[in-house]
Amino acid sequence: MEIVRIERKSLEDFGISVFxxxxxxxxxxFDSSTILVSADARGIQSHGMAxxxxxxxxxxxxxxxxSTAPLVLRETPVSLVLDGQGSMGLSLSKNTMGxxxxxxxxxxxxVASVRNSNHFGIAGYYAEMAARNDMIGIAMTNTAAMxxxxxxxDPMFGTNPIAVAIPASKGRIFCLDMATTCVTxxxxxxxxxxxxxxxxxxxxxxxxxxxxxxxxxIDDMLYLRGGGLLPLGGEGEQxxxxxxxxxxxxxxxxxxxxxxxxxxxxxxxxxITSARVCHFFGAVRLDLFRDPEEFKxxxxxxxxxxxxxxxxxxxxxxxxxxxxEHEKEIECDQKGVPLSRKxxxxxxxxxxxxxxxxxxxx
Amino acid sequence: MEIVRIERKSLEDFGISVFxxxxxxxxxxFDSSTILVSADARGIQSHGMAxxxxxxxxxxxxxxxxSTAPLVLRETPVSLVLDGQGSMGLSLSKNTMGxxxxxxxxxxxxVASVRNSNHFGIAGYYAEMAARNDMIGIAMTNTAAMxxxxxxxDPMFGTNPIAVAIPASKGRIFCLDMATTCVTxxxxxxxxxxxxxxxxxxxxxxxxxxxxxxxxxIDDMLYLRGGGLLPLGGEGEQxxxxxxxxxxxxxxxxxxxxxxxxxxxxxxxxxITSARVCHFFGAVRLDLFRDPEEFKxxxxxxxxxxxxxxxxxxxxxxxxxxxxEHEKEIECDQKGVPLSRKxxxxxxxxxxxxxxxxxxxx
Numbered sequence: 001m002e003i004v005r006i007e008r009k010s011l012e013d014f015g016i017s018v019f020x021x022x023x024x025x026x027x028x029x030f031d032s033s034t035i036l037v038s039a040d041a042r043g044i045q046s047h048g049m050a051x052x053x054x055x056x057x058x059x060x061x062x063x064x065x066x067s068t069a070p071l072v073l074r075e076t077p078v079s080l081v082l083d084g085q086g087s088m089g090l091s092l093s094k095n096t097m098g099x100x101x102x103x104x105x106x107x108x109x110x111v112a113s114v115r116n117s118n119h120f121g122i123a124g125y126y127a128e129m130a131a132r133n134d135m136i137g138i139a140m141t142n143t144a145a146m147x148x149x150x151x152x153x154d155p156m157f158g159t160n161p162i163a164v165a166i167p168a169s170k171g172r173i174f175c176l177d178m179a180t181t182c183v184t185x186x187x188x189x190x191x192x193x194x195x196x197x198x199x200x201x202x203x204x205x206x207x208x209x210x211x212x213x214x215x216x217x218i219d220d221m222l223y224l225r226g227g228g229l230l231p232l233g234g235e236g237e238q239x240x241x242x243x244x245x246x247x248x249x250x251x252x253x254x255x256x257x258x259x260x261x262x263x264x265x266x267x268x269x270x271x272i273t274s275a276r277v278c279h280f281f282g283a284v285r286l287d288l289f290r291d292p293e294e295f296k297x298x299x300x301x302x303x304x305x306x307x308x309x310x311x312x313x314x315x316x317x318x319x320x321x322x323x324x325e326h327e328k329e330i331e332c333d334q335k336g337v338p339l340s341r342k343x344x345x346x347x348x349x350x351x352x353x354x355x356x357x358x359x360x361x362x
Numbered sequence: 363m364e365i366v367r368i369e370r371k372s373l374e375d376f377g378i379s380v381f382x383x384x385x386x387x388x389x390x391x392f393d394s395s396t397i398l399v400s401a402d403a404r405g406i407q408s409h410g411m412a413x414x415x416x417x418x419x420x421x422x423x424x425x426x427x428x429s430t431a432p433l434v435l436r437e438t439p440v441s442l443v444l445d446g447q448g449s450m451g452l453s454l455s456k457n458t459m460g461x462x463x464x465x466x467x468x469x470x471x472x473v474a475s476v477r478n479s480n481h482f483g484i485a486g487y488y489a490e491m492a493a494r495n496d497m498i499g500i501a502m503t504n505t506a507a508m509x510x511x512x513x514x515x516d517p518m519f520g521t522n523p524i525a526v527a528i529p530a531s532k533g534r535i536f537c538l539d540m541a542t543t544c545v546t547x548x549x550x551x552x553x554x555x556x557x558x559x560x561x562x563x564x565x566x567x568x569x570x571x572x573x574x575x576x577x578x579x580i581d582d583m584l585y586l587r588g589g590g591l592l593p594l595g596g597e598g599e600q601x602x603x604x605x606x607x608x609x610x611x612x613x614x615x616x617x618x619x620x621x622x623x624x625x626x627x628x629x630x631x632x633x634i635t636s637a638r639v640c641h642f643f644g645a646v647r648l649d650l651f652r653d654p655e656e657f658k659x660x661x662x663x664x665x666x667x668x669x670x671x672x673x674x675x676x677x678x679x680x681x682x683x684x685x686x687e688h689e690k691e692i693e694c695d696q697k698g699v700p701l702s703r704k705x706x707x708x709x710x711x712x713x714x715x716x717x718x719x720x721x722x723x724x
Binding site for chain 1: 436438439440441443469470471473475498511512513514515516518526528536538540544545561563564566569570571588594595596600601602604605606607608609611612614615616619620621622625626627646650651652656657660661664667668671672673674675677678679680681682683
């Protein structure tokens with residue numbers, strides 16, 4: 001796959017121009033672009049500018065609404081429940097996490113559950129907002145149903161990611177940001193495009209048996225014939241797939257049952273309809289537990305010990321959660337943000353339509 | 363394996379007598395016995411009366427302390443940090459969760475981190491205490507290091523279970539209670555005793571490669587030569603083992619870094635020393651989000667939908683987290699609590715030493 005690199009600020013500015021041309025407010029455009037680019041900068045290309053055309057379509061179709069204030073359904077000094085009313089998920093989520101952090105600043109903790117939002121990009125972005133404020137940050141979202149429960153055959157939950165970010169010494173952040181299915185649909189699609197077999201343990205077919213046929217699987221999922229992604233831990237009980245299944249349902253409960261939004265197989269998604277996804281955010285101040293500097297020093301020691309442990313034969317090093325992504329981000333600030341040539345061309349076509357131009361390749 | 367059944371109340375009373383004879387206060391003895399028996403009743407025999415002899419040894423050796431009040435290290439209206447000072451983990455945990463629930467009743471949420479405790483049995487027990495009070499309950503503990511990080515070869519964290527319990531309609535509780543390693547050491551030991559091979563994907567050897575040799579693995583782990591359990595998701599990145607690894611470290615942070623206790627490979631355990639394990643508890647009131655009855659009805663619908671989904675070919679049914687354990691508990695209340703003949707004989711020998719008698723088999 002051919003990669004081009006673009007200077008980060010230029011790419012962000014381009015995204016801002018696109019979103020403003022599409023009618024977003026200045027703040028929404030800024031949030032949406034910078035959060036998407038942060039995914040590319042961390043090496044999570046699936047959630048970055050590759051999705052710009054989907055947001056553009058959603059805004060043009062009116063299913064991702066601009067300048068729409070969320071409805072407050074319930075609020076206490078430590079909690080917030082919102083109906084997003086189909087507004088831009090990226091900006092809505094950043095604002096909501098900001099409110100959660102403010103609540104935590106006052107009373108030590110804050111949580112929010114949000115219904116009727118749209119795709120919010122990478123969960124880790126919001127969790128890290130709290131971490132940068134000496135808090136433990138939590139972010140989750142449900143997604144369109146594509147995961148199959150243990151011993152089932154039909155999709156009953158989404159890839160439902162969980163992110164938790166916790167700050168450590170030397171500016172480091174432990175950031176676990178994980179789909180609760182074993183892999184995402186995007187990964188299966190890559191195999192399907194290349195005509196390759198997927199490893200058994202990633203997905204089941206319409207009978208509920210492990211499959212290696214990526215092309216048939218994607219087709220069956222698209223036409224709702226059954227089959228889908230396995231939860232983390234794989235099929236049945238041998239490798240504890242019921243744990244990933246339980247985690248996926250837990251995310252669905254916190255995001256959708258807590259906010260009164262759609263859950264399970266009711267969560268549908270298409271290129272032109274609103275995703276109606278639900279999110280959950282949380283923040284807990286470190287100083288509820290200890291002096292934050294002592295806490296971060298101890299966590300730093302833990303991360304150092306993990307980095308210092310002997311690698312398996314043939315492996316180079318042992319990392320902690322989020323380390324690879326942060327290293328990539330530092331690299332991007334120097335070398336530019338990587339995009340595949342195909343995504344770059346998509347951006348060019350979006351730019352042309354709107355009378356804009358894509359920043360040149362570094 | 364031969365199973366005997368004992369009437370639940372009689373088994374609990376026996377446990378209480380044993381703990382009282384060993385010097386525990388009436389409350390500690392009651393808590394410790396009933397929590398252990400609840401594990402057997404749910405079919406989690408590894409955490410039930412099979413461990414009574416370990417508690418007895420710990421108390422006799424003075425490493426599990428009776429009538430020892432925990433030291434309050436830090437407290438706010440929503441949080442609590444304790445040093446357990448080596449007291450009985452079961453009773454200490456029940457008391458701590460009680461305080462967390464009281465805090466949540468006042469302000470909506472409560473959390474606690476506890477260091478220098480002892481084994482607390484099943485995490486789900488404490489999470490369900492909150493669920494029975496119309497709250498989301500959370501319980502975690504770190505354990506002796508036996509899990510190997512992704513791309514590593516040496517144990518750097520424990521089996522570090524996470525439990526989350528959430529109440530639903532008709533008295534049901536969604537209760538996810540899962541070790542963050544793929545399987546526990548107990549499961550490997552069972553294979554080792556039978557001379558059987560373990561499936562690849564459960565553990566790695568001293569070089570950090572997947573192993574099927576249960577006997578050598580147990581021996582290498584015992585003599586700290588390296589090798590150990592794989593995190594949920596297995597070896598390397600193909601089945602997302604880094605997610606289980608991240609979850610295990612997350613538990614270690616919330617339990618041990620938050621409380622200033624031992625973490626990672628420093629957590630050692632033996633039959634005669636205190637485990638010095640650390641716990642984390644949390645409770646969040648449902649009515650922060652919605653009317654609790656509406657919440658429980660919606661969650662009930664979700665659980666009904668999961669139960670109603672079509673099973674995989676050859677499978678009988680699809681369950682939700684905790685359902686199997688709760689069905690077993692109902693069965694035990696009628697038929698008695700199952701114990702293996704070997705555990706029953708262990709109880710007889712403990713009874714004899716203390717001048718007590720084990721309740722007769724049903």
